[in-house]
Amino acid sequence: MSEQIDQAIARKYEAGFISDIESDTLPPGLSEDVIRHISAMKEEPEWMLEWRLRAFELWKKMPEPDWAHIGYDLIDYQSISYYSAPKSMKDKPQSLAEVDPELLRTYEKLGIPLHEQEMLAGVAVDAVFDSVSVVTTFRAKLEEAGVIFCPISEAIKKYPELVKKYLGTVVPRADNFFAALNSAVFTDGSFVYIPKGVRSPMELSTYFRINELNTGQFERTLIIAEEGSYVSYLEGCTAPQRDENQLHAAVVELVALDDAEIKYSTVQNWYPGDENGKGGIYNFVTKRGICEKNAKISWTQVETGSAVTWKYPSCILKGDNSVGEFYSVALTRGMQQADTGTKMIHLGKNTKSTIISKGISAGRSSNAYRGLVRMGPNADGARNFTECDSLLIGDQCGAHTFPYIESSNPSAIVEHEATTSKVSDDQLFLCKQRGMDAEKAVSLIVNGFCKEVFKELPMEFAVEAGKLLEISLEGSVG
Amino acid sequence: MLSIKNLHANVEDQNILKGLNLEVGPGEVHAIMGPNGAGKSTLGYVLSGRDGYEATAGNIDFSGTNLLDLEVEERAQAGLFLAFQYPVEIPGVSNMEFMKESVNVIRKARGEEPLSAAEFLKKAKAAAKQVNLPLDFLKRGVNEGFSGGEKKRNEIMQMILLEPKLCILDESDSGLDVDALQVVANGVNSQRDGKRSFIIITHYQRLLDYIKPDFVHILADGKVAKSGGPELAKEVEKTGYAWLEKAGEKAE
Ligand SMILES: Nc1ncnc2c1ncn2[C@@H]1O[C@H](COP(=O)(O)OP(=O)(O)OP(=O)(O)O)[C@@H](O)[C@H]1O
Numbered sequence: 145m146s147e148q149i150d151q152a153i154a155r156k157y158e159a160g161f162i163s164d165i166e167s168d169t170l171p172p173g174l175s176e177d178v179i180r181h182i183s184a185m186k187e188e189p190e191w192m193l194e195w196r197l198r199a200f201e202l203w204k205k206m207p208e209p210d211w212a213h214i215g216y217d218l219i220d221y222q223s224i225s226y227y228s229a230p231k232s233m234k235d236k237p238q239s240l241a242e243v244d245p246e247l248l249r250t251y252e253k254l255g256i257p258l259h260e261q262e263m264l265a266g267v268a269v270d271a272v273f274d275s276v277s278v279v280t281t282f283r284a285k286l287e288e289a290g291v292i293f294c295p296i297s298e299a300i301k302k303y304p305e306l307v308k309k310y311l312g313t314v315v316p317r318a319d320n321f322f323a324a325l326n327s328a329v330f331t332d333g334s335f336v337y338i339p340k341g342v343r344s345p346m347e348l349s350t351y352f353r354i355n356e357l358n359t360g361q362f363e364r365t366l367i368i369a370e371e372g373s374y375v376s377y378l379e380g381c382t383a384p385q386r387d388e389n390q391l392h393a394a395v396v397e398l399v400a401l402d403d404a405e406i407k408y409s410t411v412q413n414w415y416p417g418d419e420n421g422k423g424g425i426y427n428f429v430t431k432r433g434i435c436e437k438n439a440k441i442s443w444t445q446v447e448t449g450s451a452v453t454w455k456y457p458s459c460i461l462k463g464d465n466s467v468g469e470f471y472s473v474a475l476t477r478g479m480q481q482a483d484t485g486t487k488m489i490h491l492g493k494n495t496k497s498t499i500i501s502k503g504i505s506a507g508r509s510s511n512a513y514r515g516l517v518r519m520g521p522n523a524d525g526a527r528n529f530t531e532c533d534s535l536l537i538g539d540q541c542g543a544h545t546f547p548y549i550e551s552s553n554p555s556a557i558v559e560h561e562a563t564t565s566k567v568s569d570d571q572l573f574l575c576k577q578r579g580m581d582a583e584k585a586v587s588l589i590v591n592g593f594c595k596e597v598f599k600e601l602p603m604e605f606a607v608e609a610g611k612l613l614e615i616s617l618e619g620s621v622g
Numbered sequence: 623m624l625s626i627k628n629l630h631a632n633v634e635d636q637n638i639l640k641g642l643n644l645e646v647g648p649g650e651v652h653a654i655m656g657p658n659g660a661g662k663s664t665l666g667y668v669l670s671g672r673d674g675y676e677a678t679a680g681n682i683d684f685s686g687t688n689l690l691d692l693e694v695e696e697r698a699q700a701g702l703f704l705a706f707q708y709p710v711e712i713p714g715v716s717n718m719e720f721m722k723e724s725v726n727v728i729r730k731a732r733g734e735e736p737l738s739a740a741e742f743l744k745k746a747k748a749a750a751k752q753v754n755l756p757l758d759f760l761k762r763g764v765n766e767g768f769s770g771g772e773k774k775r776n777e778i779m780q781m782i783l784l785e786p787k788l789c790i791l792d793e794s795d796s797g798l799d800v801d802a803l804q805v806v807a808n809g810v811n812s813q814r815d816g817k818r819s820f821i822i823i824t825h826y827q828r829l830l831d832y833i834k835p836d837f838v839h840i841l842a843d844g845k846v847a848k849s850g851g852p853e854l855a856k857e858v859e860k861t862g863y864a865w866l867e868k869a870g871e872k873a874e
């Protein structure tokens with residue numbers, strides 16, 4: 145069996161098409177002028193430009209991090225274009241009827257119809273194409289509830305006080321190399337504001353699509369949940385199949401004020417490159433949330449794409465009794481490399497965190513979990529539970545676990561469990577003896593392995609995620 | 623139904639089956655006994671096509687097709703079922719999910735419509751009841767944390783649901799308490815319809831008190847050393863396999 149597993153992996157990436165859309169794209173290169181240009185194109189106020197320029201200054205002095213368990217060719221930041229927008233978006237379409245039909249078709253092909261009547265009831269979508277937001281649906285309905293859901297470029301102009309108050313407070317500009325870069329050049333992303341005591345009447349979701357060649361996507365998302373509010377937010381990502389690597393460096397900041405709850409789910413399916421590691425997205429993402437008193441932030445991610453993933457959705461449990469959760473499925477195959485995990489920073493008393501990480505490695509890929517649990521001196525009675533499981537398919541892949549535990553409070557309890565298992569020949573044989581082919585068998589076994597995480601996803605997403613795994617695993621056994 | 627002629631098979635380049643012959647007609651029950659390491663489980667694996675169990679000579683005809691030409695799953699779809707000596711666990715995959723997948727893929731191969739969730743549930747509940755497994759076993763992971771006897775009963779439950787043509791039971795009676803033994807035997811007997819055939823590998827004559835075999839074969843050193851009726855099993859129970867060595871010595 146293992147011989148068969150070792151066989152070359154036939155890849156299938158269903159989102160790999162290129163849309164034929166005319167775009168205004170900045171020539172490659174990064175400079176103060178480029179940043180001024182982006183800011184001008186977005187008609188930003190002066191303070192925003194200043195903020196970006198300061199980030200650029202910081203970035204220039206920072207070294208690129210090299211501690212992760214990944215290897216990739218050095219990125220030439222001068223060879224990337226930092227802004228690309230479909231030409232048709234220049235006239236700022238006021239309604240869906242005015243949006244370029246080719247753009248709408250792109251999303252339809254990806255299974256995300258943007259016409260409200262065709263959409264899943266109960267999910268509002270912000271569609272971001274390269275550097276701009278194409279459309280945000282169901283805005284009227286959300287406004288009735290006082291919920292703001294709009295492109296961040298719009299929020300900067302319409303709600304400057306909110307943006308100024310929170311932007312960069314969870315992920316400061318100088319946090320890390322990629323966060324600084326993002327702060328300097330970010331183009332679009334979503335902005336969410338849930339007023340006090342409001343439960344968002346629908347799920348909010350953003351769908352990111354990279355289309356242009358040699359363009360980086362630098363999106364910025366800011367979600368603010370006022371006291372006692374609740375929101376569930378979903379994020380999906382795809383990119384065309386290209387031989388060149390493309391950079392995606394996003395920043396996501398979540399603010400959960402007292403008694404608020406934010407549930408953030410991601411299904412990441414950026415193009416992973418071919419079986420020899422050619423092409424694919426470099427995904428360097430900083431995601432972090434802060435919890436005030438009794439607040440809760442829950443990150444759920446299903447990561448199947450990208451050539452390189454560098455991503456650690458984290459929680460700062462500042463308020464007493466606040467709760468942080470991280471549920472993750474990361475699948476690597478071919479030559480993919482993932483270094484992903486979380487940080488749970490316990491500052492308040494009786495704070496709780498749960499980490500369930502499921503890593504699946506196939507082909508010649510490398511999959512690392514990196515997690516930090518820090519118990520601060522005031523985190524009396526704080527608790528963490530970490531479960532970190534790796535599943536290997538074949539014997540040319542690697543799984544690694546790097547747990548870091550730092551406790552400066554003796555009353556805090558940290559529990560860590562880790563397992564590594566293989567899809568065994570016995571299991572495959574049992575499934576086949578019961579009539580299933582090898583691919584069905586592997587997908588069934590992998591789905592079982594991921595069950596604890598999938599049950600955290602909103603219904604439609606869980607089904608999606610299961611299908612995505614099945615497609616991703618196609619050809620990974622003989 | 624099944625015709626095995628002069629079968630030689632290797633495991634890890636080691637010759638284990640050495641010219642085995644066996645004819646199983648429709649509706650017949652054949653018991654296979656024999657000392658540890660004789661090649662009984664190997665026969666089950668070769669019949670079901672497991673990787674690493676390689677037939678080097680001879681042929682196997684299964685209802686008119688050359689079994690050795692088929693993949694593992696194709697043999698299963700053609701109606702060959704193996705109840706494992708050591709059933710494996712698949713964590714997180716519920717018994718229900720697993721069996722529904724299995725039943726429907728086999729139905730598809732037979733050209734039948736897949737069962738709806740409700741239809742399947744009804745059948746699954748009935749089968750669980752028949753092997754005396756509480757209904758929550760349907761929700762639990764496949765064999766996950768099951769006791770030895772529960773695993774064996776779970777295999778029989780799958781057999782009942784899949785309605786195979788040929789059932790190979792590899793020591794489905796080992797490790798069972800007296801009541802469970804009865805349950806397994808009843809499960810098998812309920813599936814005897816005059817067409818479905820059984821190969822029952824066992825070490826103990828007591829199972830054959832409940833499941834009346836048509837033929838008993840003694841497998842030794844990769845061959846059928848002796849065949850007979852139910853009385854042969856009784857003889858083995860009394861005298862063991864020492865006579866095999868004598869027979870071997872005589873032959874040399
Ligand atoms: N994977 C393997 N590698 C090497 N030898 C093997 C392997 N599988 C089986 N064998 C050998 O083949 C022979 C037959 O084994 P098999 O399991 O078929 O015996 P059995 O008749 O079922 O015995 P038991 O009554 O103990 O179940 C044994 O000597 C065993 O060690």
Ligand SMILES: [Mg+2]
Binds near residue numbers: 662663707792
């Ligand atoms: Mg055996």
